[in-house]
Amino acid sequence: MLEAVDETPFIALVDDDAHSANLLIRALTAQGAPRVRPLFGDAEGIESLLAMIGDVENTWPDIVVIDLKAHSGANADFLAQYHPLLRQKGIPVAVMAAPTGRDGRQDLLDSGASAVFFRQAEREAYLNEAAAIVSFWARQQRLDAVGM
Numbered sequence: 001m002l003e004a005v006d007e008t009p010f011i012a013l014v015d016d017d018a019h020s021a022n023l024l025i026r027a028l029t030a031q032g033a034p035r036v037r038p039l040f041g042d043a044e045g046i047e048s049l050l051a052m053i054g055d056v057e058n059t060w061p062d063i064v065v066i067d068l069k070a071h072s073g074a075n076a077d078f079l080a081q082y083h084p085l086l087r088q089k090g091i092p093v094a095v096m097a098a099p100t101g102r103d104g105r106q107d108l109l110d111s112g113a114s115a116v117f118f119r120q121a122e123r124e125a126y127l128n129e130a131a132a133i134v135s136f137w138a139r140q141q142r143l144d145a146v147g148m
Helices: 018-030 042-054 074-089 102-110 123-140
Strands: 010-015 035-040 063-067 093-097 115-118
Touching: 010 018, 010 042, 018 035, 018 063, 018 123, 035 042, 042 074, 063 074, 063 123, 074 093, 074 102, 093 102, 093 123, 102 115, 115 123
Parallel strands: 010 035, 010 063, 063 093, 093 115
Antiparallel strands: none
């Protein structure tokens, strides 16, 4: 008997701060995101992500959002190490970063980020960033996925 595979679209969120991750998940959901699968912890979250995409039987995330805060270069370090693998799998990477200037954003894009979004202190601005992430996710969807 064939086992059903859950092919429901989802966003994988790699975050090393559980409180921050829960806030972002609620904000994304409020803005119409598909299911968000949190992968908590720096090392543990990355290990879970690698296991997920390493198994061809798994459904892969539509996008990976990384929001690592262990140190100022944590997101860039993630991109340097894992972007080639994610690109090979066709999975775009969105980075949630501290507000930075044009150079900081460009550095993340040059490191392999498909998109860069900023953490915001104001509630409305934070929700706008979450809406932008959902919009980015929607633009990444395969047109042939409809009706599958």
